[in-house]
Amino acid sequence: MRMRTYGQYCSVARALDVLGDRWTLLIVRELLLRGPSRYTDLRAGLPGIATNLLAERLRELERAGVLARRDAPPPVATALFELTERGQQLRSVLDALGRWGVPLMAEPAEHLQFRSHWLSYPVELFLLDREAQRPPETIELRTGGEPVCVQVAAGEVRVLHHAVERPHAVLSGTPQQVLGLLSGQLELEHARAEGLVYEGEERLLARVLGHRAPVSAGPRREGEPAAGDAVQVQ
Amino acid sequence: MRMRTYGQYCSVARALDVLGDRWTLLIVRELLLRGPSRYTDLRAGLPGIATNLLAERLRELERAGVLARRDAPPPVATALFELTERGQQLRSVLDALGRWGVPLMAEPAEHLQFRSHWLSYPVELFLLDREAQRPPETIELRTGGEPVCVQVAAGEVRVLHHAVERPHAVLSGTPQQVLGLLSGQLELEHARAEGLVYEGEERLLARVLGHRAPVSAGPRREGEPAAGDAVQVQ
């Protein structure tokens, strides 16, 4: 049970010594998106992982100070896994990876697993509230599994992992259609022709669809290419 | 030779399908730090990699559009590997990983390999030119292997992977001492007591040592802890 290391005195290599094993960063993704979670909920959000691997990774991440095991309050009394402060700081890593991966989402997705809470990534990265003075509004996203809800309020966009009473709009379609629309790669007219259904005021969609940042690039740096590059999908 | 995938329709998972194999992100690190490189130079910057793995990873990254193979101009006429635009966009991922890994650099480093060009990460992440109106100046860093040179000019800090004629100052010590000083975790007085040698005006050091950002955290986000947290080193 020795820990495998690259053996390099470099901060990237040291970070990968902790995070580079298979499944590890996806476990962090789950904890970032869902907050403190039970073992079984983690498994549900990580289709394909072997249970022994999940257990081992959780042990390693606990040892590394990335997450902590906590006993849930009395009524449930089951163990919860949650990120430590150090673990929360991995958000910037996951954000960067998630941005870089968006162009890959244009590939065919038929044989891929999907969980609707994964939509939090594109949504919170690409949507913004362009009319902060308006009252709060919500859009329900239906992509096949559990619905999630985009909450727009006071300049902030958040994703709730459950339905709300009376959403102001409902967006239904395949994950690819919903993601294409929300990331700005697909126009509403075009998406509708493909079968996506949007029920609600178009104004509300315009409120959040800011075309805030180019989909294919990370944070801007001098010397890097401008927006609008061809999206390469291998 | 099938490609292994997580099988998840999530942009983080898709990114890791391309980047998640062992050594892959370190190869990208080398290409980001050194620019177009020969196979042999990549090997030298990746101590510990098996040569067949390097060849295989290069092939995979080429297929994924992250890097390209190019023939060097006539005099040398050897193959060069260089990042594509898509590959350059991984800088934000590597930056985030490198920042997150900095606290891990406080661990004992005796048995770790070191290459001085790896210092580019901490240096370009943590130093800044606080006196942009002053003429350009250079600091040579000597950590045992090849020296590298910090160039401060017109508000920018760059690292050159070779010596320069007459540096304005020279900083010599173990990688840990030099990194500790430059990242703001170690004060000059204290570092000197440990054996670090700085020859040059202290003013020049103050020009770049901005304590620009807290070492242990990534880009600030609301709800995240403030600077100055205890640095946890497992």
Added chain:
DNA sequence: CAGCATCCGCTTTGATACTG
């Protein structure tokens, strides 16, 4: 020498079955 390919023993992963 640069740039790989092949072979082999070991480790990690994946799938499934089982347990308190």
Added chain:
DNA sequence: CAGTATCAAAGCGGATGCTG
């Protein structure tokens, strides 16, 4: 629910050999 245990298959690390 929250994991262990078991075992086959794939991946990795190290050594060595081949080719222009």
